[in-house]
Amino acid sequence: MLSNEQSERTELHELFEIRIESIGGLGANLAGKMLAEAGVLGLGLNGSNYSSYGSEKKGSPVTTFIRFAPPDMLIRDSSPIEQPNVVSVFHEALFRTQNCTRGLRADGVLIVNTRKTPAEIRKLTGYQAGTVVCVDALGISIEEKTRINTAMLGTLCRIVDFLDTEVIKSGIRATFEKKYPALVESNLRTFDRGFTEIKVDVASSEVAAAQEPYRRPAPSLGFVTQPMGGVILNPGNSVLKDLSSSRQGFVPEFKAESCIHCAACDQVCPDFCFVWSPQTDSHGRTFQFLQGIDYQYCKGCLKCVEACPTDALAGLRETEGYADAHQTKHAFNLA
Ligand code: SF4
Ligand code: SF4
Secondary structure (H helix, E strand, O other): OOOOOOOOOOOOOEEEEEEEEEEOOOHHHHHHHHHHHHHHHHOOOOEEEEEEEOOOOOOOEEEEEEEEEEEOOOOOOOOOOOOEEEEEOOOOOOOHHOOOOOOOOOEEEEEEEEOHHHHHHHHOOOOOEEEEEEHHHHHHHHHHOHHHHHHHHHHHHHHHHOOOOOOOOOOHHHHHHOHHHHHHHHHHHHHHHHOEEEEEEEHHHHHOOOOOOOOOOOOOOOOOOOHHOOOOOOOOOOOOOHHHHHHOEEEEOHHHHHHHOOOOOHOOOOOOOOOEEEHHHHHHHHEEEEEEOOOOOOOOOOOOHHOOOOOOOOEOOOOOOOOHOOOOOOOOOOO
């Protein structure tokens, strides 16, 4: 497996483990199910799959685990996958908040939904061994009006030689034609583009050999190192938390010159992102005027864009640095 070229399908002879790092709403759980079903029912492999959620809300981190084994090998392990053959990262912002490449093997594959190059991803993650595959799954899904999961499945299918493209595509067809028949063809196109539109970098075997062996990380706090008195050092406090990894690729753009300060956006925003301050209007009356958006809390749902009666808000595909450059901070009085 794992070269720049498409290769022949091979037989699976040993346990093969895939970990998907994603956030709620991008379809990682469904992708894991479709993949496992295709492997078990379509290819006759042994397989298992489950997902691990946090608060089960859109935007929260989700990890999906898929194991495959040859038909004569039972899978008895149902624990989280620590040393995967493949890690598929559905949302690049996750690199900010968690170590997505933990345990990835020296001959493994890191797939990332990104517009970056493999060299940029290596620099960002520190993963120098194995293979890095970049695919602009979000761009593909926007153009095809689908979700990124089928594009990411296409890329997975391209790099894992024992998977059969036609079997996975039959699984996609079967999944969508029951509930959303109108989405079958667009999802199959999304899969094909995920299969084709990839950028690959394969490290040399010397680099792979130099990778440190895996060590299971010790808990950061133990009975010796925990703070006295049960002090919570990292509170779940919305003032301090960086929630940017929960955004799904979009941000609202605010055009102050078109704003009539009606607050329709604020009524629908689930995360209180809109920043207001009192100002005097042309008649000398004091009102709250919208100043901008605090992107620290924005999850990119774009409900505000739908609610805005003027064109003061528009949905943008998020580019690196946009939120920081256009941030309007809430002024919290924490005294
Ligand atoms: S996209 Fe709009 S409504 Fe959604 S969280 Fe961000 S500011 Fe709030
Ligand atoms: S809904 Fe639109 S016009 Fe109304 S306050 Fe929000 S941005 Fe301004």
